[in-house]
Amino acid sequence: MNKNIHTRRGFLRKSALASLTTLVGAEVVFANHMPRHYRPLGFDYNPLDGKTPDMKVLGDKPWNVETPIHLLDDAVTPTSKMFIRNNGLVPDAPADPNAWTLTINGESVKAPKTYTLADLKKRFKHYTYQLVLECGGNGRSGFEPQTTGNPWDQGAVSCAAWTGVRLKDILAEVGLKNDAVYIGYYGKDPHLSLDPTKVAISRGVPMKKALEDETLIAWAVNGQDIPLIHGHPLRLVIGGWPASVSGKWLHTVAVRNKLHDGAKMEGHSYKVPINPVQPGEKIPETPENFRIIESMPVKSLVTAPATGAIFDLKKPLSLRGHAWAGDRAVASVQTSIDFGATWQTASVQPPKNRLAWQRWTAEVSFPKKGYYEVWVRATDSAGVTQPMVIPQWNPGGYLNNACHRIAVKAV
Numbered sequence: 001m002n003k004n005i006h007t008r009r010g011f012l013r014k015s016a017l018a019s020l021t022t023l024v025g026a027e028v029v030f031a032n033h034m035p036r037h038y039r040p041l042g043f044d045y046n047p048l049d050g051k052t053p054d055m056k057v058l059g060d061k062p063w064n065v066e067t068p069i070h071l072l073d074d075a076v077t078p079t080s081k082m083f084i085r086n087n088g089l090v091p092d093a094p095a096d097p098n099a100w101t102l103t104i105n106g107e108s109v110k111a112p113k114t115y116t117l118a119d120l121k122k123r124f125k126h127y128t129y130q131l132v133l134e135c136g137g138n139g140r141s142g143f144e145p146q147t148t149g150n151p152w153d154q155g156a157v158s159c160a161a162w163t164g165v166r167l168k169d170i171l172a173e174v175g176l177k178n179d180a181v182y183i184g185y186y187g188k189d190p191h192l193s194l195d196p197t198k199v200a201i202s203r204g205v206p207m208k209k210a211l212e213d214e215t216l217i218a219w220a221v222n223g224q225d226i227p228l229i230h231g232h233p234l235r236l237v238i239g240g241w242p243a244s245v246s247g248k249w250l251h252t253v254a255v256r257n258k259l260h261d262g263a264k265m266e267g268h269s270y271k272v273p274i275n276p277v278q279p280g281e282k283i284p285e286t287p288e289n290f291r292i293i294e295s296m297p298v299k300s301l302v303t304a305p306a307t308g309a310i311f312d313l314k315k316p317l318s319l320r321g322h323a324w325a326g327d328r329a330v331a332s333v334q335t336s337i338d339f340g341a342t343w344q345t346a347s348v349q350p351p352k353n354r355l356a357w358q359r360w361t362a363e364v365s366f367p368k369k370g371y372y373e374v375w376v377r378a379t380d381s382a383g384v385t386q387p388m389v390i391p392q393w394n395p396g397g398y399l400n401n402a403c404h405r406i407a408v409k410a411v
């Protein structure tokens with residue numbers, strides 16, 4: 001099911017009853033007894049409907065769903081395999097997406113301006129970019145001691161092709177004052193408490209990142225309307241930084257004359273200690289102690305074969321995966337079959353565009369039958385390589401870019 005159906009305002013409307021009947025594939029017996037304001041269970045939105053069956057559900061209030069690594073093998077991540085990360089509830093789908101509005105306001109705009117989605121499509125040039133969206137907490141389950149937050153394995157990452165208009169084109173038309181330093185987004189998702197004065201999440205980026213060519217206000221992904229769970233009908237998409245800056249269900253972008261102060265910009269949310277702390281140590285959450293996560297660190301995955309593969313020793317094993325490095329490019333990828341004692345260089349393809357992940361491939365021969373692990377590590381354009389062990393512990397459990405490993409057996 002793609003759309004929620006609004007039933008709040010009174011009796012189930014005739015059209016809604018018809019949809020429910022279609023949905024459940026049966027007559028709704030006793031429909032006339034349904035109380036006012038009652039929301040039939042048959043209308044419950046299930047974001048897993050459009051997903052491949054093997055997605056791993058971490059929770060449903062809010063919905064957090066991770067992709068098993070071997071399902072991330074496609075060059076362009078299909079929406080059916082995109083991880084889901086929500087901080088609040090999923091809003092109802094708009095009845096008319098083209099009437100959806102985006103307001104640009106804040107201290108640093110010359111005058112606020114509101115566009116309908118139809119306006120945006122008409123007035124500005126369209127661009128499509130393949131962009132890595134990775135949750136800042138991807139890999140969190142690897143930290144010891146465990147921190148609060150979703151215990152993601154390594155599958156809170158996607159690289160789909162997003163279509164929309166450049167934020168910089170819109171901001172140029174609106175007109176900015178000289179004191180603009182940051183943008184902040186606002187989305188329509190209700191807070192978990194349903195308290196309308198509370199905001200689930202409202203983050204942002206400095207102007208330099210906001211004005212990059214690849215920073216999009218997008219309505220489509222992989223050539224289709226964005227699915228409701230991923231921000232339909234409009235979202236901000238900013239590749240290479242924690243995906244928490246890519247605001248879904250976007251209705252407002254505020255251009256700020258100071259660091260944006262929305263929900264999840266405070267405390268240690270999406271921040272890491274400036275100086276190393278002892279694992280488990282608590283330090284005051286001050287700007288002297290913590291920095292906001294910006295570009296994500298270099299990372300790579302083995303997406304084929306799946307861990308647990310059994311292969312014929314007589315033929316070399318074909319390995320494949322992706323590597324990415326936040327705002328940087330990937331310079332090289334290496335694999336090891338001897339627990340990191342020696343490394344072989346893999347081939348790496350150029351990215352489809354800046355901020356897209358890069359395909360790597362390798363053909364590896366094994367000396368004899370038995371159990372092995374394949375480890376992969378990437379190095380970015382600044383010469384920074386992934387750690388083989390867990391990187392610096394931090395209270396939010398962010399930025400675990402330890403090298404990915406799979407187990408294989410030669411027979």
Ligand SMILES: Nc1nc2c(c(=O)[nH]1)N[C@H]1C(S)=C(S)[C@@H](COP(=O)(O)O)O[C@H]1N2
Pocket residue numbers: 082083084085086087088133134135136158186187188189200201229230231242243244245246247248249
């Ligand atoms: N409005 C809104 N935007 C949001 C979020 C949210 O909860 N509400 N979650 C953010 C976080 S933390 C992540 S990791 C990405 C996840 O995007 P996805 O669910 O489309 O994969 O969306 C970001 N944008």
Ligand SMILES: [Mo]
Pocket residue numbers: 085134135136137242243244
């Ligand atoms: Mo996230």
